[in-house]
Amino acid sequence: METIAVHAGRKIDKSTGAVAPPLYLTSTYERGADGKWPLGYTYAREEQPNRESLEKCLAALEGGTEGLAFGSGLAVVAAALQGMEPGDHMLFPDDVYHGLRKTIGDVFAKSKLETTFVDMTDTDAIQNAVRPNTRLIWVETPSNPMLKLCDLTAIAGIARKANAISIADNTFATPVLQRPLDFGIDMVMHSTTKYIGGHSDVVxxxxxxxxxxxxxxxxxxxxxxxxxxxxxxxxxxxxxxxxTLPLRVRQQSANALAIARWLQGQDAVDRVHYPGLPEHPRHDLACRQMSGGFGGMLSFQVKGAKPEAMAVVARAKLFTRATSLGGTHSLIEHRASVEGPKSRTPQNLIRLSAGIENAADLIADLEQALRS
Ligand SMILES: Cc1ncc(COP(=O)(O)O)c(C=O)c1O
Structure with missing residues (x-):
């Protein structure tokens, strides 16, 4: 994985010998006198060397045959949904990333697609929700923000039997910790805004x-x-x-595990959600499906309700109050208030994205934030 991360899709620039890849800021490419494009590049929306390099690398990391890069994670969702036929049925997790519900409801409302939100942790419930016209099964594991886990092998099998395509949102785990294609899932999507970008500077x-x-x-x-x-x-x-993706993700996972363990022992904390804890309801599945760590994302519920959770978030100093995740710096968020009035997330839940800082410093910040 470390070698793929450094080498896949990368080559020395033949014209200068540059080791770091040049940034190709051109929208168009010269045609030969015969009208052809001698190097195969015509126009940058269609072929772009920096995009090709990224796509090759992502495909290699996930163990896939091909990759496509888009302008955002939700553009991937739009790309998949526009490929559906009118009357097709799709299954999504009932706790799917809240922005995806908006894409379905606000962008594809008139597309005559049938949608069912189902508990993806329950294999029987998924099987029972399948209809003759089911063409897409979407899975997110670990899920956002409850860190629930779904059985990728079982879901891939259900999709295959139903003649449906399965897509796994692998944003939280990254290919460093989990490769859904190895479990038979057809396609993987990423919000590369998160761990792949890793510095909160790209969407x-x-x-x-x-x-x-x-x-x-x-x-x-x-x-x-x-x-x-x-x-x-x-x-x-x-x-x-x-x-640096493998290095970052392993450090973030180690920090998240240390924080989760520490939070478990705190009087002010009601519940901790992290797949790396033996108390997580699907810890055994996490050990089978993930390797090298359990990810940098965790959430916890404080004793009390929204005001108590908001107060903890307000007192954080080292953790930055912001949405998004996967960057080198740790983030803290009252999740329900970001998701809006239809949110199903508990009001006392706080979501953390562990960065690569020193774990003891992060825990010290949470300790003072939990002290009322
Ligand atoms: C799990 C997950 N999937 C998809 C997305 C959407 O990605 P983007 O914000 O890059 O459009 C997000 C964004 O937060 C996410 O957390």
Whole structure:
């Protein structure tokens, strides 16, 4: 993984010998006198070297055959949904990332798609929710923000039997800790805004496939001809960030585990949600599906309600109060108030994104924040 992260999709620039990849800030490419494009590049929406480098690297990291980079994680969702036919049925987790519900409700409301939100931790419930017209099963594991786990092998099997495509949102785990394609899932999506970018300075998304399929081909058309492309600079930044992805994610996972263990012993804390804790209801599944750590994301419920949770967040000093996740610096968030009035997240829940700082410093900050 470390070697792939450094080398995949990268080559020495032939014209200068530059070791770091050049940033290709060109929208168009010269044609030969014969009208052809001698190097295969025509126009940057269609072919872009920095995007190609990122896509190759992401496909290699996830163990897929091909990858597509998009301008955001939600652009990947849009790329997948626009590939559905009217009357198709789709299954999503009942605690799916809240922005995805907005894409379905606000962007695809008129598309005559049938949608069921189901408890993806319950394999029987997923099987029972499948209909003859089910064409897409979407899974997010660990989930946001409750850190619930779904059985990737079982879900891939249900999708295959139903002739549906399975897509796993692997944003939280990253390929460093979990590779859904290895468990038979058809495609993986990322908000590359998060761990892949890792420094809170890029918004992006990616779709990676294990094999040729119609939904991936439609997503490719949406990228090129729907115009959902990321900028050259964003691709360059993302590819550069991936060099350190395994190092960052392992440090973030170690910090999250240390914080989760410490939070468990605190009087002011009611519950801690982290797959790396033996008390997590699917810790055994986490050990089977994830390796090298359990991720940098955790959440906990304080004793009390929204005011008590908001007060803890307000007192944080080292943790930055902000939404998003996966950066080198730790973030803290009262999740329900970000998700809005339809949020199903408990009002006393605080979500943490562990950064790469010293774990003892992070715990000391939480200790003073929990002290009322
Ligand atoms: C798990 C997950 N998936 C998808 C997204 C959407 O990605 P983006 O914000 O890059 O559009 C997010 C954003 O927070 C996320 O947390």
């Amino acid at each position: 992006g998304g990616a779709l990676i496939t294990r094999h040729d399929n119609y939904l991936f081909e439609r997503a490719r058309k949406f990228q090129k001809y729907g115009g959902a492309v990321p900028s050259a600079f964003d691709c360059w930044l993302l590819r550069r960030s991936i060099d």
